[in-house]
Amino acid sequence: MDDHDITRGIVELIRTAETTLPQDVITALKHAHTSETGIAKLQLATILANIDLAAKTHRPICQDTGIQTFFITVGTHFPYISHIQQWIHDGLTQAITTVPLRPNAVNPITRKNGDDAHPSPILYWDFNTGDTLQIHTLPKGSGSENMSALKMLDPCDGIDGITQCILDTVTTAAGRPCPPTIVGVGIGGDAPTALKLGKKSLLRPIGSRHAEKTIARLETDLITLLNDTGIGPMGLGGKTTVLDVRIEMMPCHPAGLPVGIVLQCWANRHAELLVTADGSWEVH
């Protein structure tokens, strides 16, 4: 195993996420472009032209290269667990100048953001019993992240209450999160877990429905409801306000009903790095 080699893998992971979009997102945007007319169609045409240009020039799709967020799944038999944090740190440091990334980590009070500021990545850890390492990166812009919401509903609010608070969040956000958005919803757990579930759902492919029929139905009903708001691409009006809605669930306290809503801009940038026990890696 070569630490420098795997650090290179982290740089590739970030570069892939920043400069290209997953095919399912491009396909959904092309489909939306076909169905829209007028200004909405023009917005989607501009988006598609930009995706194309970014891939050709290897430049970040959006100048907001986001807050660096990593979902890490470690096999407990993976031999180099103690190296993982250093790989991410070193890879990110290299990516700042080679991708490059915009200095995007400020002190929340002083707002100081030096050009050499070290970005503090957000790390979510999970474990399984395997011997491999999987790292998903989700660099997320603040235009969409600022529109996230946590609602601690009462159990009696039920599905109608959940639907209403998602509708309220999307209509209040209007054009700000760069629609058409992908809406990630976490239901259950506790307050922070509901938001984490919502954010992690952004890694799912577009059109993948929840395994439970009632929830899958709620996802498709929400897609229709949110697209009927007429907010449209960039909030300038149109039929496509969301590209997808994903719901993730887990049990919660009998007295509570947490709903975490995370909006993602059309540029649902994410990529995956897989490292095997012998130190080989690949980026998707």
Added chain:
Amino acid sequence: MTEYHLKSPISPEQIRRLKIGDIIYLTGKIFTARDKAHQLILTLPAAEIPAVLKGLPLYHCGPLVKQERGKWLVLSAGPTTSRRLEMIEAEVMEKLGVSVLIGKGGMGPKTAAALKRRPGLYLAYTGGAGVLAAEQITDVLEVIWLRELGMADAVWLFDVLECGPLVVAMDAHGASLYPKERMCTTE
């Protein structure tokens, strides 16, 4: 959806003629300003404000820029969310003599009133279209407050060529393409 190819700065007569839904491709000088630059401009005495900015279109943008052999290269420079500046934008427009705003997501009633008064326009550039926008920037003429504010928050003075498509999303007659503002103006 009439298409216009205009030179910066856009004249008050032309501003009055433009209506929501019109498409503009803009050529000439524009400058960037986000939250910190807006706050700084409001605290400075008028004499300390760089004269070069006066009357130019103000672009809500925090660009990704790198320096190569002493020359600035803009890599990605799409718009940032305009609404964050709603509380102070009208005052900044007044202080700098700015009539045209470029951004994404729209502004609120205070800015809408300023656009009617000046007269002015709010032009929507497609959010996330960073590389396309960078390709339309032909020159970095000046960067102001780089050391104080950092790359994304500094004021960048750009020469742009056929920058667009820019959608007239709020016009000088009080009309807006954004659903909420549209409701407000028709009531």
